[in-house]
Amino acid sequence: MAHKPKRVGFKLDMTPLVDVAFLLLTFFMFTAKFKSDAENEQKYEIKRPTASADTTRLPDAGTAIVKIGIDPKTNDTVLAYAVSNEKDRSGIYGAVEGIGGDALHRAQLELAKDDTNKLKTLVLATRRQDPKIKFAIDADRRVSYGRIQTVMDAFRSQGATIFNFVTVSGADAPKDDKAG
């Protein structure tokens, strides 16, 4: 560096800082996983229950997820059916009467919370569309078990006897996780 006779202010070497910043940037860029289409559409956040034994990740594709959440405004239970594969959506949603147009391509289909018949129709249609699809129940931990049981019975009646509960690892869980 060229030295000037007069020192005005001071110089600080920013190189290490910038190095670290870029390192972090690349790290976050590669690990970033964005919200799925379905999560973008829903107005509520599902607070998943914690589990530690099974650390299998929820696959991004090839899943049909029944979502049971709690609407923060009304405190009411909400039910939705989300199919991850875009090409399968219209075929599955179309099995339900009264659904057409734009709704056929939505990432998730909102259902009335007690509409077991529609759920059964959807599960059967999903199995016909893709027999290898993975079923999952993504429910809020505050929901009562009765709701889960209804969905499980719907799965069972349509022959989907293997499915998954979506959980979150205990280490990643937020601090207010003192349910139960």
Next chain:
Amino acid sequence: MGSVDLGGGGRSHKKAGGVKKPKRIGFALDMTPLVDVAFLLLTFFMFATTMAQPQIMEISVPPNLEVPIDVAESNLLTIMVRGDGRVFYQRGAGTNPIQPLKPEEVRTFAVQANAEKGNALITTLKVDPTAKYSQLVKVLDELNIAEGELTTKYKQQGIESGKRERKFAIVAMTPDDKAALTAL
């Protein structure tokens, strides 16, 4: 790549006895905008990343069978979760006593009960519909962890890990069970 001679401008051209110019070493480039953008991206990715990745826990329910299968009552263990989240267990079925189980004891109890019966124990889980979903997952998680601990236990008993057949089902709670649990 070709290089263009710019006629005396280059550093490599040193004429003996030339005019002494202040030497230019390297070059200065203002990195500020680049660093600004880098930090902007960094903060964006930091906030946009969802660190808590969802996991899955596999559950299987028995298919709808026309003919019920008879099982030995001695091999049956039922774990029950009451509406308020308290856990109970019952060996066998019918009027056998229902005993309370502390949440932190579920794991050791499951390991011990399975080890006693070798490979034959059939575990069923009955959860009251008014209980919270998190309570069900908690018990399931404990049972899953117990499964891992059992592998070592079975090895001591001489049962190979591949031979383990887990017999587990989530069953609907009957009104009788509910009444018995409420009385406790």
